[in-house]
Amino acid sequence: MELGVNIWSFIDRILCWRQPCACCGAPGRALLCPGCLADLPRLDNPCRRCAEPLPAGATPLCPRCLGPRPPAFARVHALFAYAPPVDRLITGLKYHGRWEAARLLGSLLGEALAGADPLPDILVPVPLHPRRLRRRGYNQALELARHAAARAGLPLEAGRCRRVRHGPPQAGQDAAARRRAVRDAFAVDGRVDGLHVGLVDDVVTTAATVNELARVLRRAGAREVSVWCAARAGRTSGT
Ligand SMILES: [Zn+2]
Ligand SMILES: [Zn+2]
Incomplete structure (x- = not known):
C-alpha cells in the first residue's frame, strides 16, 4: 500500500x-x-452564505440568502473568483483534460478543507449525467474531489449522488432557467443520516445545482451540506 x-x-x-x-x-x-x-483572483465581498460577489458596503448576506427561501446548503466556500487565469485553468480541466489543473485546484481545496470547522464527514463530487460523462470521458468535479479528499484526509463517496435527469448545458442561462433545469435532476443512493456532506464542484454560478443537490441530500438525512468550489462566478458572467 x-x-x-x-x-x-x-x-x-x-x-x-x-x-x-x-x-x-x-x-x-x-x-x-x-x-x-x-x-490569483480573490473573491471580493462574497455573500457569507452563497459566496455571490456583492457590491462593496453591502450586507453580509445577499437578498436571496436573506429572503424567505434561503439555500439548502449551509455555505459555499470558493477558492477564487471566476476570472483570468482561474477561468482558463477550469476550462482546461473541464474540456481539455488538463490534469495538472485538477491537481493544483483540488489540492488547494483540500488545504482549505483541512482547516475547516466544522469539517465535512464525507466529500461528494457534483455528478454528471451518464450521457455527458460518456461524451466527456471524466467528471471534472470528481477529479478535483480526488485531490481534495487526499489532501484533507476525508473519505470520498463519488457514487453517492447521481444525476438522473439530463439537462441542457447551463452556460448562458439565467437563474430561473437554471433552477428549472435542475429540479429533481439528482438522486442520492442510500441514507446519509446525521452526516455533514461536503459537495465539490469546479465553478458555482447561480448555485442552482448545488442548492438542488443539498436539498436532496438533506432529504436523505444529511445534517448539513457545505459546498467547496474552485471558483465562484457572478450571476452575470454566463458560465
Ligand atoms: Zn507565473
Ligand atoms: Zn447569498
Missing part, C-alpha cells in the same frame, strides 16, 4: 518536472509559479 502511494507521488513529480508556469511562462515545477499563485 505504502509502495503504491510512493510510486504515484514519484510519477506525479516527474510529470510536472520543468513545467513552465501556465500564467507567465516562468520555468518551474508547478502549474503556477509562486508569484502567479499569490496573484
